[in-house]
Amino acid sequence: MPKNALVIGGGIGGLAAAVGLRRIGWTATVLERRPELGEVGAGMSQSPNALRALAELGVADEARAAGVPFHGVFNLRTPSGGHIVRALPGTTSPLLGFHRADLHRVLMDAVPAEWVRTGAQVTAVRQGADEVTVSCGAQEWTADLVVAADGVRSTVRHLLWPEAPGPRFWGNTVWRGIAHADGIDAGMTLGRGQYFLAMPVGRGRVYWALGARADRPAVRYDDELAEVRRRVHRWHDPIPRLLDATAPEAVLHHDITDLDPLSGYVRGRVVLLGDAAHAMHPDMAQGAAQALEDAVVLAAALAETADDVPAALARYDGQRRPRTQTIVEQARAKGLESTSGNAVSYHLRTLALRMVPSSRWPALAARALAPVWDWTPPRLSR
Ligand SMILES: Cc1cc2nc3c(=O)[nH]c(=O)nc-3n(C[C@H](O)[C@H](O)[C@H](O)COP(=O)(O)OP(=O)(O)OC[C@H]3O[C@@H](n4cnc5c(N)ncnc54)[C@H](O)[C@@H]3O)c2cc1C
Incomplete structure (x- = not known):
């Protein structure tokens, strides 16, 4: 019998988790509280680490077809229109821009339709020794594992991590x-x-x-x-x-x-993934990217430890917590800097940016972001 998981939340994180589980031969039920799966009408960029995660999830071609090369970080201007940094002709970008709904659909298309239950709001989670049960009102589901991908205001985090402070x-x-x-x-x-x-x-x-x-x-x-x-x-x-x-x-x-660092992403057979674990400022464009990484690492850990779910979750926690919590901190610092109203720091920042020749900007950006962008996913085998 294949192992079975309940994935709470049908956002990018939850769907990526379901795709990862499918890749390693598990079955899953995705419980989404909204009446339909979908994403808000906005966009996002995805960086090389996220694109590698998507490739490991088996949807590289579909993601590339849905995305558009994004040069925004190489084209910086002042409000009057003067260029601080200019994307020179021929500049290639490692980033793709997406309409959120398009990226969400790429993942949705990789999840069997019968795995998804909409209008299913999870209200309780009960742990047993070898299984875990979740309730949506009067309905209950039991599985080997619960992946809580229910977003920054996660109900599951609230229920099982009552000591954790809420979003800040x-x-x-x-x-x-x-x-x-x-x-x-x-x-x-x-x-x-x-x-x-x-x-x-x-x-x-x-x-x-x-x-x-x-x-x-x-x-x-x-x-x-x-x-x-x-x-x-x-x-x-x-x-x-x-x-x-x-x-x-x-x-x-x-x-x-964003979220203050949790001391662990795992309680029993329940694991937090995506914004539920590590919601962050958008200024490094890493929120969904890290959820995609989470999904690949979780699936790889489960595949590697076969029947030992708690050991796999411990491995996931050990790999994901330090990386994601560092990025949460960096994204917060960048977010606060980017909206700082302080005239001196604004002028110093734009001055420093202007000192970099536009031709060198892509290489410098890639070097500065290498610890995030250069992530290599574990291999998922079926
Ligand atoms: C302005 C802005 C710009 C951003 N730009 C980028 C970017 O460029 N690149 C990037 O990688 N990231 C970006 N992000 C971050 C990214 O949007 C999030 O990190 C990502 O969408 C999180 O996905 P998730 O699946 O973890 O959570 P969510 O997308 O929040 O999904 C959670 C799902 O769970 C469901 N749910 C909640 N509670 C329950 C329950 N009790 N029962 C059942 N279902 C439930 C919700 O309805 C929802 O569908 C940005 C964020 C913002 C705010």
Whole structure:
């Protein structure tokens, strides 16, 4: 009999976990509280480590077909439009930009439809010696393992790690949208206290994001797009054009939170994965990337230790906790720097960036990010 897992959450992390389990011959049931699987209308970039994880999950070609090369980090501008760093003709990028729904679909297509239960909100978890049971209201499922990929506000973390503090707000907020526009170059505009990102994600769609400092969380505006326009008033083209090409009702506004380090990602036969374990600031573009890595490492550990699930989970915890918690810390520091309103630090930062010739920028960025980008996945065998 193949081993069986319950995966809680059908986001990128949960689906990647299910794909990994399938690759090693397990079966799984994905329990998603929403009535349908899907992702929000926004974008994301994926770095070489994430693309290697996707390859190990067996969806490299599909992911490459869904993504668009993303040069944004090599095209930095000031709000008036001056280039701090310019992507020179012929610059190749190791990053791919995705509409979130497209990447999510790549994973969804690799999970058997009969594995997925939507409208299934997990409310309780009960551990036995050799099995674990989860409840969704009156319905129960029992399995060898539970993978909790239920996001930053994880119910499972709340139930089994009651001592762990909840998500922490450090003062960053972000607006996101999808504009329908052609001929837009990827780029990032660095203002004082806020930044604007533009990322083509294919089929005439451009993902944009405005990250900014907020004194307190949960401040919302009747017209979020109007607030974005107000904040980037007179910023260079194509920013006004992108905002004009965005449906106001589709603008997303979220506060950024991250998690303090947990002392372990495993309790009995329950393991945390993705944002449930290590939600982070988006400024290193590693949240989903780390969830993809988690999925591959978990599957490899389970494959290697055969019947010994607790030993596999201990191995997963040992490999994933130090790496992900370091990245959470780095992403927080970068996030707070990118929205710092301090004039001196803003000028010093842009000055330092300007000192690097554009031609050397891709190699320098790759070197600086090597500890994150150079990750090599364990091999998954069927
Ligand atoms: C502004 C922004 C930009 C970002 N940019 C990038 C980027 O460029 N690159 C990158 O790699 N990452 C990026 N990220 C991070 C990335 O979005 C997340 O890390 C990733 O989506 C987490 O996936 P997940 O599956 O762990 O969690 P989620 O996507 O939150 O999925 C959790 C799922 O669990 C379900 N669920 C919750 N509770 C229950 C329950 N009790 N029972 C059943 N189901 C439940 C939810 O409905 C949801 O579908 C960004 C994040 C933000 C906010």
